[in-house]
Amino acid sequence: MAIDVGVWIAFALTLLTYSYFLAKDNILFRFAIITLSACVMGNVLVISLRSIHSIALMPILSGTVYYVIPVFMGLTILLGLFRKHAYLSRPAVSLPIGVGLGITVRGVFESDIRRQIIATMTPLVGGKYTPIDNLLMIVIVITIISYFVFTKEQKGSWGGITRVGRIFLMGMFGVFFANTAVTRFTYLAGRVLFLLQTLGLM
Amino acid sequence: MSTKIGLSERIDNLSPSTLWWILIIIVFGAWLAPLKSPILISDESRAVYDIVESLPQGSMVLFSINFDTGNYPEAGPEAEVLFKHLVRKGHKIVMLGIWPRDVPSVSQRILNEVTSVLNEYDYEYGVDYVNLGYIPGLEIAYAQLADDFKIMGADIHGTPISQLSIMDNIVNAESFDLVIDVITLNICAYVKYWTIPYGTRLIIATSVHGSTSELPFIGPGMAEAMMYGLRHTAEYEIMTGFVGMAGKSMNVISAQFLLLLLMILIGNIAFFFKKMGGED
Numbered sequence: 001m002a003i004d005v006g007v008w009i010a011f012a013l014t015l016l017t018y019s020y021f022l023a024k025d026n027i028l029f030r031f032a033i034i035t036l037s038a039c040v041m042g043n044v045l046v047i048s049l050r051s052i053h054s055i056a057l058m059p060i061l062s063g064t065v066y067y068v069i070p071v072f073m074g075l076t077i078l079l080g081l082f083r084k085h086a087y088l089s090r091p092a093v094s095l096p097i098g099v100g101l102g103i104t105v106r107g108v109f110e111s112d113i114r115r116q117i118i119a120t121m122t123p124l125v126g127g128k129y130t131p132i133d134n135l136l137m138i139v140i141v142i143t144i145i146s147y148f149v150f151t152k153e154q155k156g157s158w159g160g161i162t163r164v165g166r167i168f169l170m171g172m173f174g175v176f177f178a179n180t181a182v183t184r185f186t187y188l189a190g191r192v193l194f195l196l197q198t199l200g201l202m
Numbered sequence: 203m204s205t206k207i208g209l210s211e212r213i214d215n216l217s218p219s220t221l222w223w224i225l226i227i228i229v230f231g232a233w234l235a236p237l238k239s240p241i242l243i244s245d246e247s248r249a250v251y252d253i254v255e256s257l258p259q260g261s262m263v264l265f266s267i268n269f270d271t272g273n274y275p276e277a278g279p280e281a282e283v284l285f286k287h288l289v290r291k292g293h294k295i296v297m298l299g300i301w302p303r304d305v306p307s308v309s310q311r312i313l314n315e316v317t318s319v320l321n322e323y324d325y326e327y328g329v330d331y332v333n334l335g336y337i338p339g340l341e342i343a344y345a346q347l348a349d350d351f352k353i354m355g356a357d358i359h360g361t362p363i364s365q366l367s368i369m370d371n372i373v374n375a376e377s378f379d380l381v382i383d384v385i386t387l388n389i390c391a392y393v394k395y396w397t398i399p400y401g402t403r404l405i406i407a408t409s410v411h412g413s414t415s416e417l418p419f420i421g422p423g424m425a426e427a428m429m430y431g432l433r434h435t436a437e438y439e440i441m442t443g444f445v446g447m448a449g450k451s452m453n454v455i456s457a458q459f460l461l462l463l464l465m466i467l468i469g470n471i472a473f474f475f476k477k478m479g480g481e482d
Binding site for chain 1: 218219222223225226229230233234272273274275276303304305306307336338340341342345355356360391393394395398409410411413414418419421422423424431432447451454455458459462
């Protein structure tokens with residue numbers, strides 16, 4: 001059985017959280033989720049301040065003086081709170097957006113577009129599990145992409161192709177749902193294990 | 203006829219909290235029941251195991267932790283068993299996290315769980331493994347670390363990396379023989395910024411929920427292997443011999459899904475009888 005007070009607090013908060021599902025909405029459940037939100041915010045604040053300290057302030061104090069510029073730009077973001085001076089925050093906000101966008105686009109084209117297209121260029125006969133795997137993959141890719149071509153009205157034979165694509169899409173969403181269910185069940189199993197370990201039953 | 207309608211009505215009016223109670227009781231019972239279900243080793247977990255086994259001893263491995271405390275039940279056992287395997291093989295391990303902000307608590311929890319293995323193989327902090335903590339910047343951080351890993355000024359404890367001998371020969375992504383990304387919160391970005399530009403080998407360990415997003419990176423040969431969920435973790439535990447909770451949780455997961463299937467079956471039967479009764 002656990003002897004740490006923090007573990008028992010977590011035990012109690014877990015039970016309070018589950019009271020919403022096992023009983024009904026109640027003030028204890030709301031207390032638990034507000035406590036969670038507050039702890040998350042507190043954790044985020046501490047980690048962020050620590051990051052600023054280690055990545056910005058420590059190098060400045062060690063002699064890397066030009067780090068003052070990004071620190072100053074970060075502080076100008078706070079001017080966005082004042083309507084009269086909000087325009088001064090725009091360079092600091094737009095700079096990381098631009099840098100991030102540039103870096104992301106550089107990586108996305110190769111990994112998400114070019115290599116994915118290359119992966120579909122396979123022999124028609126063959127595959128990992130059955131001889132028709134590759135053919136099936138190509139058919140699925142073409143029909144699903146066809147579904148998203150909105151410049152052509154989806155009727156007639158084209159409508160038939162897009163309908164097949166929609167069926168495959170629905171199958172994919174079913175897979176997503178099933179995978180999400182597995183993950184959520186795993187989380188439940190993990191919390192119940194925590195409860196059992198706290199009580200000393202496992 | 204009226205009996206069928208009554209039954210379907212009863213099922214329709216079943217309170218969600220009743221189902222939750224049934225689920226909770228089944229999960230409690232499954233954990234406490236001393237059942238052992240057979241676990242077959244799948245190709246996915248075997249591939250990950252073979253890659254770690256085949257690395258030369260002393261290889262430099264980047265162990266990236268990109269999941270938070272909420273995802274620990276699924277990703278935590280994965281991270282622990284992979285870490286233990288790396289330690290047993292004598293590899294150098296650099297830990298860090300980029301996506302979630304509670305990387306410090308998650309990484310420390312992993313290290314607490316593997317302490318016995320670290321002590322068994324005489325692993326020394328700063329020489330054989332290091333925890334660099336949370337790196338802010340998201341995608342920019344991935345790209346910057348790939349080009350210049352020394353932007354990391356200090357480890358999670360504030361120790362300058364110049365004082366950590368494990369970091370001496372690390373320059374950029376090419377300094378690492380393998381990257382293991384334990385990620386549940388987003389799509390693995392090491393593919394874009396490490397594997398494609400620098401050819402760094404990559405293993406993805408993710409949740410079942412995240413596996414559908416990461417699978418496209420396996421086919422084209424960007425990530426070498428991927429394991430996901432407690433099932434693969436249980437298989438990995440069997441292969442490595444580091445038996446943990448993942449194997450025992452298989453009964454629990456199976457019980458939950460049997461209940462889900464039963465509920466779907468009952469719901470569909472009730473709907474069928476309702477239709478037969480002429481109600482819409």
